[in-house]
Amino acid sequence: MRPEELGAWQALLQEEFEKPYWRTLAERVDAAYAASTVYPPREELFAAFRMTPPEAVRVMILGQDPYHEPGQANGLAFSVKPGVKLPPSLRNILTELQADCGVTPTESGNLTAWARQGVFLLNSSLSVEAGKAASHQAFGWQTFTDAAVRALRGEMLLAAARLERKRRRRRETLIFALCAGAFALLMGLGLWVALAGGLKAAALSAVIRAALVCAGATLLLSPLLAYFMEGRGEHA
Numbered sequence: 001m002r003p004e005e006l007g008a009w010q011a012l013l014q015e016e017f018e019k020p021y022w023r024t025l026a027e028r029v030d031a032a033y034a035a036s037t038v039y040p041p042r043e044e045l046f047a048a049f050r051m052t053p054p055e056a057v058r059v060m061i062l063g064q065d066p067y068h069e070p071g072q073a074n075g076l077a078f079s080v081k082p083g084v085k086l087p088p089s090l091r092n093i094l095t096e097l098q099a100d101c102g103v104t105p106t107e108s109g110n111l112t113a114w115a116r117q118g119v120f121l122l123n124s125s126l127s128v129e130a131g132k133a134a135s136h137q138a139f140g141w142q143t144f145t146d147a148a149v150r151a152l153r154g155e156m157l158l159a160a161a162r163l164e165r166k167r168r169r170r171r172e173t174l175i176f177a178l179c180a181g182a183f184a185l186l187m188g189l190g191l192w193v194a195l196a197g198g199l200k201a202a203a204l205s206a207v208i209r210a211a212l213v214c215a216g217a218t219l220l221l222s223p224l225l226a227y228f229m230e231g232r233g234e235h236a
Helices: 020-035 047-051 088-101 112-116 141-196 201-234
Strands: 059-063 119-123
Touching: 020 141, 047 112, 047 119, 059 141, 112 119, 119 141
Parallel strands: 059 119
Antiparallel strands: none
């Protein structure tokens, strides 16, 4: 097994590839494929990672290990190859999906389309010997897949934090623009009234100073206003 087989996940899981358990896991899996029939096919071992890169994950469905009968497993949890009869576990998922969301069950058990739309279909053990359920669980797969789940959770939390910062900056910019526009309007009206009324220089200077104070208050208060708007939006 090579880290580059995981596509975009390689960078996120780089620390795992440097740990002793990964070398032991890779040796066991490579030896198993060489000595016996193992599912899924070797080229589909990391299909779940390649089809759903970390930045594309929207939902994760976690299974145990691949189907162990011929022609079923394709590297995605609960998914089977086209034309294969729906396994009971997948049929249950589709039934619940219809009951909860009104989604008409698909006739095909191939969930590749789900994976490409952000559904991370991960088994806790990525390989299994033909006809022997859970036969590779002692290889160390769960250590690796648990690390992938933790890394994904951390990545999603960071993405959520970045999105929230971007939203807050947009709110602050909008509020500042509104306040600046109101200030410019009021300042223009004030100057017009001052000039039309023939105010003396001292009075005109006072109007300008007041306008500058309003401008400073706008700069200081726009983030505060954005904060309160954010709080009201969260409780709406």
